[in-house]
Amino acid sequence: MSTCIKLIKRNVKLFFKDKGMLFTSLITPIILLVLYATFLANVYEQSLTENLPNSIQLSKNVIDGFVASQLMSSLLAVSCVTVAFSSNFLMVQDKVNGTIKDFKTSPVKSSILSISYYIATLISTFIISILAMCACLGYVYIKGWYMSSSDVIMLFIDVVLLILFGTALSSVINFFLTTQGQITAVGTMVGAGYGFICGAYMPISSFSEGLQKVIMFLPGTYATSLIRNHSLRGVLDEFNSQGIPKMILTSMKDVFDCNLYFFDKKVEMTTMYLILCITIILLLAIYILLNKFKKAN
Numbered sequence: 509m510s511t512c513i514k515l516i517k518r519n520v521k522l523f524f525k526d527k528g529m530l531f532t533s534l535i536t537p538i539i540l541l542v543l544y545a546t547f548l549a550n551v552y553e554q555s556l557t558e559n560l561p562n563s564i565q566l567s568k569n570v571i572d573g574f575v576a577s578q579l580m581s582s583l584l585a586v587s588c589v590t591v592a593f594s595s596n597f598l599m600v601q602d603k604v605n606g607t608i609k610d611f612k613t614s615p616v617k618s619s620i621l622s623i624s625y626y627i628a629t630l631i632s633t634f635i636i637s638i639l640a641m642c643a644c645l646g647y648v649y650i651k652g653w654y655m656s657s658s659d660v661i662m663l664f665i666d667v668v669l670l671i672l673f674g675t676a677l678s679s680v681i682n683f684f685l686t687t688q689g690q691i692t693a694v695g696t697m698v699g700a701g702y703g704f705i706c707g708a709y710m711p712i713s714s715f716s717e718g719l720q721k722v723i724m725f726l727p728g729t730y731a732t733s734l735i736r737n738h739s740l741r742g743v744l745d746e747f748n749s750q751g752i753p754k755m756i757l758t759s760m761k762d763v764f765d766c767n768l769y770f771f772d773k774k775v776e777m778t779t780m781y782l783i784l785c786i787t788i789i790l791l792l793a794i795y796i797l798l799n800k801f802k803k804a805n
Contacts, residue, residue, distance in 0.1 A: 511620055512620050512623055512624050512627075515620065515621065515624035515628075516624045516627050516628045516631070518624075518628075519598055519624060519625060519628030519629075519632075520628050520631050520632055522598055523595050523598055523628070523632045524632070549575055549579070552574075552575045552578050552579070553571060553575050555711070555763065555764070556571065556574055556575070556760075557571075560752070560756070564750075564751055564752055566747065566750055566752075567750065569652045570652060570654070570743060570746050570747065570750065571652075572651040572652045573648065573651055573652020573653065573654050573743045573746070574652070574740065574743045574744075574747075575651070576647055576648045576650075576651035576652060577648055577652075577654075577655075577739040577740050577742075577743055578736070578739070578740065578764065579644075579647075580644035580645070580647065580648055580739050581708075581732070581735045581736045581739040581740070582703070582708040582709060582732075583640065583644060583708075584637070584640065584641055584644060584663075584666075584667055584670070584735055585670065585703075585706060585707075585708040585728075585731060585732040585735050585736075586702060586703040586706070586708045586709075587636075587637060587640055588633065588637045588667055588670040588671050588673075588674050589670065589673070589674035589677065589678075589698070589702055589706075589728065590674075590698055590699050590702060591632075591633045591636050591637055591674070592629060592633040592671065592674030592675045592677070592678045593674070593677075593678040593681075593682070593694065593695060593698050594695065595628070595629045595632035595633050595636075595678075596625070596629040596675070596678040596679060596682045597682065597691050597695070598625070598628070598629075599625040599629075599679075599682055599683075600682050600685040600686070600690070600691050601691070603685075603686050604686070604687060604688050604691075608621075618799065618802075619799065622795075622796075622799040625679070626675065626679055626795070629675050629678065629679065630671065630672070630675045633671050633674060633675055634668075634671055637667055637670075637671055638667070641663070641664070641667055645660065648739075652743070654742035654743040654745070654746050655738075655739070655741075655742045655743075656741075656742055659738050659739075659741055659742055662738040663735065663738045663739060666731065666734045666735045666738060667735070669731065669734075669781075669784050669785070669788070670731045670735070670784075672788045673727065673728070673731060673784060673787060673788050673791070676787075676788050676791035676792045676795060677791055679791070679792075679795045680791055680794050680795050680798065681694065682694070683795065683798050683799075702728065705723060705726060705728065705729075706723075706726065706728035706729055706731070706732045707723065707729055707732050707733070707765050708732050711763055711764055711765050712724075712729065712765050712768075713762065713763050713764075713765070721771070724768065724769075724770050724771075727783055727784055727787040729768065730768065730775070730780035730783050730784055731780075731784055732765065733765050733766065733768050733775075733780060734777065734780050734781070734784070736764060736765050736766050737766045737777060740764065740766060744757060744760070744761070744766075747760075768780070
């Protein structure tokens with residue numbers, strides 16, 4: 509146990525000392541903030557106003573609160589996964605520079621090494637993601653705060669589950685990487701593509717019907733929806749109090765992915781949690797089996 513703890517500390521320290529890996533993990537939140545500053549804020553606001561009747565006028569504060577909350581949900585939905593991949597690249601770096609061979613010639617068991625990489629990735633991702641969440645909550649507070657304490661608690665739970673999902677997914681994929689080029693390729697693909705396929709950058713409703721059906725098979729889609737629901741619940745309630753009918757609110761929830769439909773059947777939030785939890789367990793089981801199979805060979 510003491511060996512495992514020492515390895516975990518070593519991996520976490522190396523991640524935060526390595527400016528390259530740390531910058532890579534922060535690049536997605538930075539890109540999102542730049543996108544928001546340039547055009548995403550206008551896109552979100554335009555999407556909101558286009559779905560409102562001309563007779564309804566919302567206050568500027570509530571519109572800003574909605575846009576800020578949607579940005580927060582997008583940033584957290586993506587960064588929790590991309591940060592997990594970046595922090596888990598340490599496992600691949602050890603393969604590239606030969607450190608893993610030194611570990612294997614030592615008395616350290618392979619299972620201890622695998623556990624230490626997994627837990628270290630979890631810790632590093634948790635630290636950065638929670639800091640990002642706090643920064644986002646501070647931004648929402650400045651722009652327009654409509655979240656309750658229960659919303660914040662549920663948002664925290666969503667972030668933790670997404671961190672677990674990202675860590676498990678990155679552990680399985682990074683297990684097969686052995687070169688610096690592969691690290692770069694996977695990092696680029698995840699950073700550029702994950703936000704689109706999980707519906708974080710643009711609402712799923714804006715995609716083609718065929719692509720929407722494909723995306724509904726991906727667990728990351730449901731994680732994004734959970735974060736959307738808890739980020740926007742308060743501000744949507746404020747919309748109702750300012751005169752927006754419930755029918756229009758339901759339509760808005762459909763447009764902004766608070767409501768998801770699997771082949772025209774609405775997916776309840778409890779089902780979203782179940783899908784996410786089962787996926788985490790399956791990915792973790794695959795990671796364990798991969799390490800056992802490698803050890804056996």
